[in-house]
Amino acid sequence: MSVGVEARREASVWRRGWSFVRRALLLELRIYASIGxxxxxxxxxxxxxxxxxxHKPVLTVLVIFIVLSAVEIPIVDLIVHGWPVVRVAFLIVGIWGVTWMFGLLCAYLMRPHTVGPDGIRVRQGLEVDLAFSWDDIASVSRARRVDEPKSPRFEVTDASRTLVYRMQDETDIEIELEKPTVVRLPGGGANGGEQIITGVRIWVDDPQAFMDEVRKHL
Structure with a gap:
């Protein structure tokens, strides 16, 4: 019995390890795809x-991080100039870091929310891409809210479970679904994998234009 339990634990560790590696590789590929x-x-x-x-609420922060990371490369290179191995290692890490941050910015720019004949796609950064058909959607409303920092990803009441994607703790669009719907979210744990939701709150830079487009279809 103990051998079986140990085998299952080992298999679980391997599954989690492979899941982590696979997710890291996909993120890396999406970085370069976004830059492309x-x-x-x-x-x-x-x-x-x-x-x-x-992306507007976080644009300044991302640009500052990219600039600081780029400036840091020649400074560190000057400091470790006398140690070739260390110098090369720091250069590789520094260039990779700048590339990653720039790719993340490109993902925000190139993977917007969309509204079209097939419905609404909710996106955020490199991984989130949730498609809702018009048959899935009960209503879409403009409702600006500012939440406390580090608020939970899900807002749960007796009758609803709303998925929230904030930008700087704010949302301004609320999408209510016709019925509890299963979505697959990136990552694991309580906030990842398959989740049942009844609605979504998101941030849109131009909520009025978003609502005008929604009214053409809903």
């Missing part, structure tokens, strides 16, 4: 759909 889209000026917007950005 940015260079080609081809945002991920389906034909007939309209894209709506959500």
């Amino acid at each position: 889209r940015f260079i080609a000026r081809r945002p991920a917007i389906a034909r007939g759909s309209a894209g709506f950005s959500y």
